[in-house]
Amino acid sequence: xxxxxPNPAIIEExxxxxxxxDAWHRLRRNKLAIFGLGVVVLLAFVAISGPYLxxxxxxxxxxxxxxxxxxxxxxxxxxxxxxxxxxxxxYGTRTAFLVAVVVTAIALVIGTTLGAIAGxxxxxxxxxxxxxxxxxxxxxxxxxxxVINASLKNPIARWMEAQYMATLNPFYRETIWIDFxxxxxxxxxxxxxxxxxxxxxxxxxxxxxxxxxxxxxLGLSNRIIxxxxxxxxxxxxxxxxxxxxxxxxMVLESAFSFLGxxxxxxxPSWGNMISDGLRVWQHYPHLLAAPAxxxxxxxxAFSFLGxxxxxxxxxxxxx
Amino acid sequence: xxxxxxxERLLDVKGLxxxxxxxxxxxxxxxxxxxxxxxxxxxxxxGESGCGKSLTMLSLMRLLPNKIKVTKGTAEFDGRDxxxxxxxxxxxxxxxxxxxxxxxxxxxxxxxxRIGDQLCEPxxxxxxxxxxxxxxxxVELLRLVGIPGPEERLEAYPHELSGGMRQRxxxxxxxxxxxxxxxxxxxxxxxxxxIQAQIVDLVKDLRNKLGMSVVWITHDLxxxxxxxxxxxxxxxxxxVEDAPVDDLYANPSHPYTRGLxxxxxxxxxxxxxxxxxIGGTPPEPGRRPxxxxxxxxxxxxxxxxRREVPKLEPISSGGSHRAACFAVNKALKxx
Amino acid sequence: xxxxxxxxxxxxxxxxLLVMLAVYALAFxxxxxxxxxxxxxxxxxxxxxxxxxxxxxxxxxLNRPFIEQFAWYVWNLVQGKFGNSLSSGRSVWALVSAxxxxxxxxALCSVILTAVVAxxxxxxxxxxxxxxxxxxxxGSALFLWAIPAYVAGPLLMVALIxxxxxxxxxxxxxxxxxxxxxxxxxVLSFQPIALIVxxxxxxxxxxxxxxxxxxxxxxxxxEIMVALRHILRPxxxxxxxxxxxxxxxxxxxxxxxxxxxxLPGLGRLTVQALINSDYPVILAITLxxxxxxxxxxxxxxxxxxxxxPRANDAKRxx
Numbered sequence: 001x002x003x004x005x006p007n008p009a010i011i012e013e014x015x016x017x018x019x020x021x022d023a024w025h026r027l028r029r030n031k032l033a034i035f036g037l038g039v040v041v042l043l044a045f046v047a048i049s050g051p052y053l054x055x056x057x058x059x060x061x062x063x064x065x066x067x068x069x070x071x072x073x074x075x076x077x078x079x080x081x082x083x084x085x086x087x088x089x090x091y092g093t094r095t096a097f098l099v100a101v102v103v104t105a106i107a108l109v110i111g112t113t114l115g116a117i118a119g120x121x122x123x124x125x126x127x128x129x130x131x132x133x134x135x136x137x138x139x140x141x142x143x144x145x146x147v148i149n150a151s152l153k154n155p156i157a158r159w160m161e162a163q164y165m166a167t168l169n170p171f172y173r174e175t176i177w178i179d180f181x182x183x184x185x186x187x188x189x190x191x192x193x194x195x196x197x198x199x200x201x202x203x204x205x206x207x208x209x210x211x212x213x214x215x216x217x218l219g220l221s222n223r224i225i226x227x228x229x230x231x232x233x234x235x236x237x238x239x240x241x242x243x244x245x246x247x248x249x250m251v252l253e254s255a256f257s258f259l260g261x262x263x264x265x266x267x268p269s270w271g272n273m274i275s276d277g278l279r280v281w282q283h284y285p286h287l288l289a290a291p292a293x294x295x296x297x298x299x300x301a302f303s304f305l306g307x308x309x310x311x312x313x314x315x316x317x318x319x
Numbered sequence: 320x321x322x323x324x325x326x327e328r329l330l331d332v333k334g335l336x337x338x339x340x341x342x343x344x345x346x347x348x349x350x351x352x353x354x355x356x357x358x359x360x361x362x363x364x365x366g367e368s369g370c371g372k373s374l375t376m377l378s379l380m381r382l383l384p385n386k387i388k389v390t391k392g393t394a395e396f397d398g399r400d401x402x403x404x405x406x407x408x409x410x411x412x413x414x415x416x417x418x419x420x421x422x423x424x425x426x427x428x429x430x431x432x433r434i435g436d437q438l439c440e441p442x443x444x445x446x447x448x449x450x451x452x453x454x455x456x457x458v459e460l461l462r463l464v465g466i467p468g469p470e471e472r473l474e475a476y477p478h479e480l481s482g483g484m485r486q487r488x489x490x491x492x493x494x495x496x497x498x499x500x501x502x503x504x505x506x507x508x509x510x511x512x513x514i515q516a517q518i519v520d521l522v523k524d525l526r527n528k529l530g531m532s533v534v535w536i537t538h539d540l541x542x543x544x545x546x547x548x549x550x551x552x553x554x555x556x557x558x559v560e561d562a563p564v565d566d567l568y569a570n571p572s573h574p575y576t577r578g579l580x581x582x583x584x585x586x587x588x589x590x591x592x593x594x595x596x597i598g599g600t601p602p603e604p605g606r607r608p609x610x611x612x613x614x615x616x617x618x619x620x621x622x623x624x625r626r627e628v629p630k631l632e633p634i635s636s637g638g639s640h641r642a643a644c645f646a647v648n649k650a651l652k653x654x
Numbered sequence: 655x656x657x658x659x660x661x662x663x664x665x666x667x668x669x670x671l672l673v674m675l676a677v678y679a680l681a682f683x684x685x686x687x688x689x690x691x692x693x694x695x696x697x698x699x700x701x702x703x704x705x706x707x708x709x710x711x712x713x714x715x716l717n718r719p720f721i722e723q724f725a726w727y728v729w730n731l732v733q734g735k736f737g738n739s740l741s742s743g744r745s746v747w748a749l750v751s752a753x754x755x756x757x758x759x760x761a762l763c764s765v766i767l768t769a770v771v772a773x774x775x776x777x778x779x780x781x782x783x784x785x786x787x788x789x790x791x792x793g794s795a796l797f798l799w800a801i802p803a804y805v806a807g808p809l810l811m812v813a814l815i816x817x818x819x820x821x822x823x824x825x826x827x828x829x830x831x832x833x834x835x836x837x838x839x840x841v842l843s844f845q846p847i848a849l850i851v852x853x854x855x856x857x858x859x860x861x862x863x864x865x866x867x868x869x870x871x872x873x874x875x876x877e878i879m880v881a882l883r884h885i886l887r888p889x890x891x892x893x894x895x896x897x898x899x900x901x902x903x904x905x906x907x908x909x910x911x912x913x914x915x916x917l918p919g920l921g922r923l924t925v926q927a928l929i930n931s932d933y934p935v936i937l938a939i940t941l942x943x944x945x946x947x948x949x950x951x952x953x954x955x956x957x958x959x960x961x962x963p964r965a966n967d968a969k970r971x972x
Binding site for chain 2: 863869
């Protein structure tokens, strides 16, 4: 049998569709995910450019205009001190994004590092790290974090005060840093285990997959194997859980504020606005509704986006 | 082996077209296939992976995956169109009149259900048997397919059996309700060579005993030589040749069939002889060439092959041997 | 089996000790002097009597080094002595055993409600994948997942009052057969339900693409029986493994729900203890919480081989 030259007109390839382009294609068809993406982008824009958008300062009080219902002058009304709720919600967006991004970043770094060590180096690191992870995931985490926050707040404040007295450095007077430091630290403490588990599982499963063996058999360098095979395959699930994690961090921060251990007033956060609103919701429902709605919207948006990304990046599950 | 009652058709498929709803729009996978199975006849369906042979059979039972749909054609079974049946009627056919044996017995059996329960299901739903009766029949069936210690096996889970034993269980499930037709979709691909032969012998034996029709799908022409009465060769979703089995081996007509037969190594080959192969690859669905789908790989390709699609035409006097090839027909007319 | 349970306990004990140590250290170094905490609140001039305070400190062993005190605390725990609450002076055991039944009943009801509601909904969504039904169920689940209990609770209360003007505000506790449990139960179950709906949906979609489902259909098994006999069983396995996670969600959620709806359970006790820096109570609750989660995980491990015969085999051969 003679070999036949293939007809060039038929073999001519369309440009190959990359993993990411393909994922974007799938994501675009998912209406909920696109809605989520839109809201997230909008909120991120508000968070970054917030101060230029608000008609009032979030602290400026107008005692003549207290507890006003929403109007054109005050889109979300005013609170019990006559502060513009819209401006406070906008600044709250800033706080929420700051907390969410920083906490997720810290958790991601800790989780990825530990997970990768456990996956790559195996025993005994694997056992120790997994024990830590299991432990962190098997205690009621909210309780633990609230305890940490509640107990460390005063000692750190005292220490800062002492430092100020000793050095007169005005930095130590900025008590707002205590809040952020504690909130970031304690939230990251309970947020890293899922990332560690995920990364370890990914490393373990990718390492033994036939295509890695095949790539090694082809004599590809470790760097190329990492960049072209391991990273793209591990990145998908990680992106999905980061998207979900950002939303969770926002809700968690508001939960802290609700219990009185989060970011302290007067720094506006959705959580402490909600807990303030809860006390008077029978009379001034807008004080609860505005921050609760925005928090819900943000959280739902991240949740939709994460779910859409999950479907888009794991095409196997969507057939 | 000769065709018995080949005139009386049990299954008659006409112009069956199956399309997949792909990312770049719909693409044809099965392109207007005609095939038929006589009562008591064994039909071998041969083709490379991806030629649409499994999808053709799945489409008969309306078991196609979500994005794949039948767009044209009819499939009459015992005088009724399978594609137009109500789901209720269809359910009676599935597992009742038509038994199905799938390719991979590992994944095709439910891993968390005992063999006995899986085997009793068709009996309970089609024969309305009581559980105890169904179990008695299940033991008979397991004995029929040659499983030792059938009573204990009923309590086993699939992972506790070997691959060959699992495939025997699959066959027992397919045979449970004395079907008129058994469709076996590459039932030996996942098995060792020695076990393959056992399974082929088993099906041959059962067919002779029970007198049913069999459709055996495979990519292995050699495997069905001793099993089938008639063979249909598929290429890229079209029938390229349809012939009684002896005729096909003695006198392969379509260049693709010849290529397939030439690529089977034989003991008489010189030890240094190179194994013959067909150059190129089959077209992807949705990128089928105009004209004959095999033309780009065909050694006999002519101009007309790239313009027009050849029809399946008789090339023997009896009309039982048919091929879809311009070159073959031209040679016949010239002769 | 018994040996297995014992092993699990043995693994659990060091982790819970570590957590307790952390909380104890926070209390020791963070919250300050427990005696002062008590007496600052005490009436009269006791608070200003340093000698008296020192004497009490001496007798309670609170002047000893940290690690010694922690060991002493653990030793008392082993003997079943949880100590006394700093704020009320009542025994922690009495406080906890009064509050725990409320929370446990609520949690149990919530687990049952979750299983009954979420698994069918998840299956329904998956069986109608990418249809309106699927989008509605999945969208609602994502929505419920994102709404914190302290937002959903008050809003539902408002809605109830507006819709049924005659109804008394559902506040307080009257046992699980009292109508008042409905609202907190629903709110508490929102997140677990959302979690299980998504889990079930994903698991069903995965199972639907399995060959054995095709086999069942090829056998002529009716669709409803395919769903119940062939799809549900393998789906339950991954869903059941989420029980530990559900327990954490419920324990976390209970803190808010009990606060919002005025239920006298462990959640409310926690918040009160936090406000009062009542560490003996917090330590006891931490212990109970992680015990609950541990038991759930243990239950999963025991149930798993019953649901998946392959797991059973793997364990035996190990």
